[in-house]
Amino acid sequence: MAGTVQNREAFLNQIAERLGRPRITKPVERPNWNFRPQDEVLKSATQDELLEVLKEQCKRIHTTIYTTDNSELSSVLNEVVTNYGGGPIVTWKDERFSHWGLDSLMKQEWPNQDIHVYEWDHTKGEENIAKAEQANVGITISEITLAESGTVVLFSDENKGRTVSFLPATYIALIPKSSIVPRMTQAAQKMREIHQNTGHVASCINFITGPSNSADIELNLVVGVHGPVKATYIVINDL
Template sequence: MARGTIQNKETFLTNIADQLGRKRKTEGVERPQWSKSPQHDVFAGMSQDEMLDRFVLQCDKIHTNVVVIPQKDLASSFERVVSDMGSGSIVHWNDPRFETYGLKETLKKQEDAGVDVFEWNPDLGHKNIEKAEQANIGVTFSDTTLAESGTVVLHSNAGKGRSVSLLPQRYIAIIPKSTLVPRMTQAAEKLHELADENGRTPSCVNFISGPSNSADIELRLVVGVHGPVQATYIVIDDQ
């Protein structure tokens, strides 16, 4: 992948150092060790089951349906959620986890039953976005899941277009229970780990906490103004 060119980088950084009244540091820079780190104390010591309980409680506050199932029930639960959402058309990521968890076969059954099923294909360019705009349901997996806020964290790549979770009328997130972490702090740590392993972070990272919510100056809540009007999280007990 081609990298962009940063114009006037050296001059810019040198000017900042001059404004700070010191010479510019180009090596030996270390991250500070903070004396207080309260962000690590939230839900510290909780088991995955305890975090899941917190997650479900938070999802009720953000108008998001949650289904917690054993992995063997994923196909039937997925079909039920799709039916409850009105079926119609589905767009989903090109993600190996659809194969791993048996959803490829389930989606094929949906297609055989007359549902328009489209898998994100980076070779098709803008057509992917058009299909997402027209879809009733978008389906992704969660890469990291935040118990504190009821948030799914999605790491985009060529096969995992961000439009899948943003443009359809409704959204389904498949959440392996093992992806649950306490909060944003741990999600950021995982991104740092990815950067260290791969030399870069994902092209886009989306934090999604249920359907879109907006309130005007009189605090009248409106759901679905700038995104899906309905969201369901299917949590798989994969541990």
Template sequence: MTVLNRETFLTNLADNLGRPRRITGVERPTWSVQPQWDVYQHLSSDELIDILEKQCQVIHTDFKRTDRASLEQVLRKVIEGYNGQSIVAANDPRNKEFGLQVLFSRLMEEGKEVHVWDSKLEKDNITFAERADVGITFSDITLAESGTVTLFNNRYNGRSISLLPKTYIAIIPKETIVQRMTQAAKQIHDANQQGNDVASCVSFITGPSNSADIEMNLIVGVHGPIQVTYIVVD
């Protein structure tokens, strides 16, 4: 991601504060207490998965766990459970790695519609997502504490895939699971510092859409997927 006009912005900010801009001698403080790093710090991957599973109950999300060999079977059952006749999915290189391309081909042979996000089609992608029964993406970073999947949205992975269909399935490779938001933010920051491409839009999704704005009553499925399933893949 390219940062534009940083120097001009900071200089104008200092001018409006009525003080000279400080550009040297600034050091990040070291705090004596840092709970953001301590929570769940010593837990194993399997223990974090247990926390994720329990949190899924809180956020009204179905939880599945499988391995790569059985992923196709588990994913097919979830799609069938949602009566999925139309499916939209990200154009992710992991589709081939995890066997999703084979499943998509078989579903189309059975008469179902499968649309893999195509940047050349622009708005046609969104039009399909609006009427799709199921949206499918991989999670790039998964927060065990809150039950949140992190999506790096780009031309191959549009935000509409997880926002517009009636239901949403997040495939969670085990290695993407971290403790909480602290570790996710650090991964994104480190990638940026190392000069790696970082998505200009990062989505944090925690279960199905819901709102408690009206009289503090929780209503699930207000402005997005009504049902969500997380599938953790060992």
């Protein structure tokens, strides 16, 4: 249900009055910059070259990265989960898991190994968060992936809870190779295109760069304070 903005005009009029100028009621004209150096970084890189940049950045952000295709994805994902100590596992509710041939692993093989898999269900409310808190592994999908910084971009909605990526002890991001772009500049452009084409964009967009890392003023690195202690990216060749 759409919300209602209360007292907007009075509020904006008061701000303009305090600033000592009239209200700006016309749209701001987009400036035409003479130079846009942000567009030049990795401008001509191929998807294979961007993947190599991503791999190098993963070394810096303490993130393991695998590359695979659909035929081997199930095996690679199972290996990563096993290395992380198994379940419980929490995932988004996303038809791409089925499209990539993961139903057998998630709904048969893991349960048969007593690895519990919980799929996000927006009708269950707070239970979703409790399941994410109890999970050892969280699995999501990157919508846009920044090669330069090693960042995955997650779009939240009712089937894609935010807590899946940061409450479990470890985290796995499935990355379509086609989602890899040079940097934040192209990610912002893609999100703008999505809004222009569909009329909406996710209300919550998370940019996640590897596992949780924090450093105090003396630059002592602490892992896991604000999220998973380990992260793995699995790049799927979908091109």
